[in-house]
Amino acid sequence: VASAGFDVAVEVPIRVRLLRVSEVEHVLVFVVHHIAADGFSMGPLTRDVMVAYSARVHGAVPGWAPLELQYADYAIWQRRVLGDEDEPDSLISRQLGYWQGVLDAAPERLDLPMDRPRPAVASNTGASYRFPIDAGLRAAVVAVAQERGVTPFMVVHAALAVVLARLSGTGDIAIGTPVAGRGEQALDDLVGMFVNTLVLRTSVDSGESFEELLARTREVDLGAFAHADVPFERLVEVLDPVRSQSHHPLFQVVLAFQNLERGALELAGLRVDEVDIEFTQAKFDLQLTISDPVDGSEGYDAEFTFATDLFDRATVVSFAERFVRVLGAVVADPAVVVGDAPWLS
Template sequence: EFVRLYGGEELAPLRIQYKDYAVWQQSEAHQEWMQRQEAYWLNTFRGELPVLDLSTDFARPAVQSTAGDTIEFILEREVSERLKELAAQTGSTLYMVMLAAYTTLLHKYTGQEDIVVGTPIAGRPHAELSNLVGVFINTLAIRNYPSSDKSFLEYLQEVKEHALRAYEHPDYPFEELVEKLNVARDTSRNALFDTMFELKTLEQREFELEGLTLSSYPLDNQTAKFDLSLEAIEQPEGILCSLEYSTVLYKRETMTRLAQHFAEIVRAIAYHPQQPLAVLNMVTDEEQEQLIYGFGEVGVTDVAAVEAGALF
């Protein structure tokens, strides 16, 4: 819109304004809809709430810090294409496949079989809202149950179902959910989940303005809103991943290794999605060489255990 206005064009007037949306939010029909959404989320998070028990390099401070850093890595094109084919074959989406892969990684690292990952949602379900100025973004807390005996295909179907149901109930504010659940507040961490995942599908466009040259400018991000945040975006050369992490909890080399393990798991999923989660390999070639040649006495059983993720 800025480019069009700069070029002298006129934009079509908006049919509704944000105040119209606010009035609609207060309507009786919307309140009834919100009650149904509330019931879904309260049911999803009934019982004991899991806390991600991911080992840290440093002791967790009493008050959460926003100091962070980011590591970028890419999932090569062939693997990315196989993931999209897997999504098409299973009636899921690339987001669901990637979320299943990410929670598989967290399961292997922690051994936990009840994991909550946050994900942002645009909050603009109606076409009338697409060009309306205002903040509509909400956060969905998606709960999944990875276990070592499930095949990835089986687990993906569960993730698909949970994601679809979450996206059918996108309007209930995350802050209200936390309040209704009466979550014990801990100043050292976020409420309900400690990690987020987002697959961005932003349209990559080149803008041209007479007399101006436009190019993207990389931001040097030194903050982290959560312990871990994984962001993925499709590029011509593959899927570009950005891993944002808290530097008061993790060393850079630890996060580099975690990124490598995620890439290995994704590769294993792309070629062997029928395998159980326990069998999906996340050990890099370099680590396998160290295990085989670096320690001398490591046996076949030990190597197999590491390949299954049991020692990580």
Template sequence: MSDRSELDRRRAQLSQAKRDLLAEWLTGRARHRSIPRRRDDGPAPLSFAQERLWFLEQLLPGTRAYWLPTALTLSGPLEPEPLRRALAEVVRRHEVLRTRFPAPGGRAAQVVDPPWEPELADTPDESPFDLAAGRVVRAHLTRSGQDEHLLTVTTHHIVGDAWSQRVLVRELAALYEAYADDAPTPLPEPPIQYADFAVWQRDQLAGPGMAGQLEHWRAALSGVPTLELPADRPRPATPTQAGATHRHTLSPSLLGGLQDLASATGTTLYMVVLAALATLLRGRTGETDIAVGTPVAGRGSPDVEGLIGFFANTVVLRVDLSGGPTARELLGRVRTTALAAFEHAEVPFARVVEELRLPRELTRTPLFQVQLVVQDAPPEPVALRGGLVFDVATLDTGGAQVDLSFAFSRGVCRIDYSTDLFDPDTVSGMAEELVDLLAAMVRAPDRVLPGSTAPRPSAPTRVEPRARPPYRAPVTELEQSIASVWAHVLGVDRVGLDETFFELGGHSVRLIQAHSALRAATGRAVEVVDLFAHPTVAALAAHLDKGDRSSQRVTKSRQVAAARLAALSRVAGTRGGAGEH
């Protein structure tokens, strides 16, 4: 095997996050991505990812949708005091774990509190997180047998992601071992803190390079069709986010063949699986233009590799299956698309959605309904001196934030699916079909894949911005007050009766600001959900004029909010968007 082939083989075995970092080092870009410490220790802005989650928490205060539990089985003799000290040291080291999020004037900020020690409780704390008050870390230790314990550390997603969970486990193990031996901490201080990243991120995205980044996504995703995947039930008006999981194991021979195919075609395992998944979706929908979402780690700078924080983002890859390509040809298209997408992966997904000015739907994710993750293998158990073993326990959340989420790790295909839409047998059939497609790619990469030439539907649904309605001037005092507030918050000259807040450029932070300003300007008890349920000046004014605060209206508003939350949670790049490829 040539040196180049061996390098390609080893590169194909890396996760996408690690390939991103390697590419940056090889091209010299990483040398220019050092993140400076911020100038003062006062309040800092939220990152874009945090800003979206903070908004969702305001929409439905106390929701558990964004709790991030890390479960560890501790096997062997355990000393609680070194464990308590280790957890306290992790909280001291990572400022984001002792950050609160007050929102004076409707715009949240990060305020770092002095170090504090989380309690190792013997019963779980089920009370809602209060982001304004802080204390976003909870620990629960239970004994499950002789020398067997379960440690659950739960944070709010606003301060962590899947990569962060690995950092937490690694640091807890190292610190526990040191403290059990009465030794000092073996860990160096982090070079920066999460608030430094948040300031730097906003500076970067406000710079001249942002226009080119956004132009890429405008060109790449303009006119992307809505994927109408046949389901067992109609899509409900109010999604429940209820879900289930199906697992399918790939044979070692197939997994080896896929890795060899990736090496031979200059691609990666992720790209091979994406090509097969797009072909599967093509066969079931007849569409040749397939959009798939994928989470990225969002840690392009070496300074943040060892940090706990919410860095994850979501990118959308648009796969072109027109013309019935062979597997090799399709892999070439996927490679080009994927490399371009990851090159522009720093643009927050919510910012891309806002830039495209797409219609807002309560029932589905913007831009994509299917997600793909090719993950690193889960951490191996850590055996410490004294016989204690730390091992990560797998938790199934029982929820589905997108219609279908395919995750590959250690030769296992895991499909999390919406039970609103799909039955177990349907998903099991998809898994088998996907494995068959992968096997066909390995056997005959120069043949057209089965299903890639399925009939095209006569009228695919494409997502286009709604035409701006003709201007109608506000008439009543209430309409004029609402229009004035919206114009001020949105930075536009005027707002007509029929223009929606979101299509004029409204997003989560502006919505909270508008909500606060509307209460002051109108003297009415405006709720955040009212702006979702009645997004035009005319509709909101008519709603407020009715003054109906009955339990029926409140219940309906909560249903609308829940549906909106289901849709927006997928924009936030949440738990599933925190992993690596």
């Protein structure tokens, strides 16, 4: 049910199945195309299902609160705010100009040490490797962020850039990152696709200190976040990089901070548990996701999702070990020279 694709030209981009395991146990499956919903949408979608269930078991019609906005309102607003690309003073023209400058002459791709040659057409099959970042290391990341006037995301971004630079042998590192795109409270209750993707291009000099790299990473990230309104697909059309079915355009590695609140499902006469579907797709060569632990502990949960076309699990495990080792070294001593940060056992 989860792995079957959608033809959005002919079918509604949501699939729902109720599977009967026994008389007292069922699995409710929701599969939603990304054109119609993002990760944040799962909160209001789940809430609406709970409201409907509670009403129906009592023989009533669901009483959903009217929405302040519809997704169509957001789409119209976005077009109006962005303006016309033919107008040099429009928001979209200014932001496209920024990205054209930032990404000028960017490398076609970032090649990491691979276990197999890159196929001509990516299969998008993937696997994942989860690993913990302990409470002490997370506390050190937060402390360095506070001392340097940056965010924990920026600290992790800079550390990941160091690892990617040393793995690839290049100092020009482009990393993609998703942004929620919900800048107004009125959008919180909407099910829809608001997420955009940004390209964070950072130069890494092995002879500089980590604190110097971190200061530059701050400027890179703030600049990207301030120009986050241009839809990524439009950016690709304008920049017109060499297109290939073997890799993602503009970046092949993604860093995501997953800080969505996990809701508890409480329904009268029903115990509800969330079930993760073990179905992994690799949209990119490598994606690092950092999130709060499900068990409520004080560290981070980290996960590398990787393209099995390119990498074996053992290789990605080594990437994770080196990332944790470098992250620990640079937050323990931000003055450390990037090229001297220990990354081998």
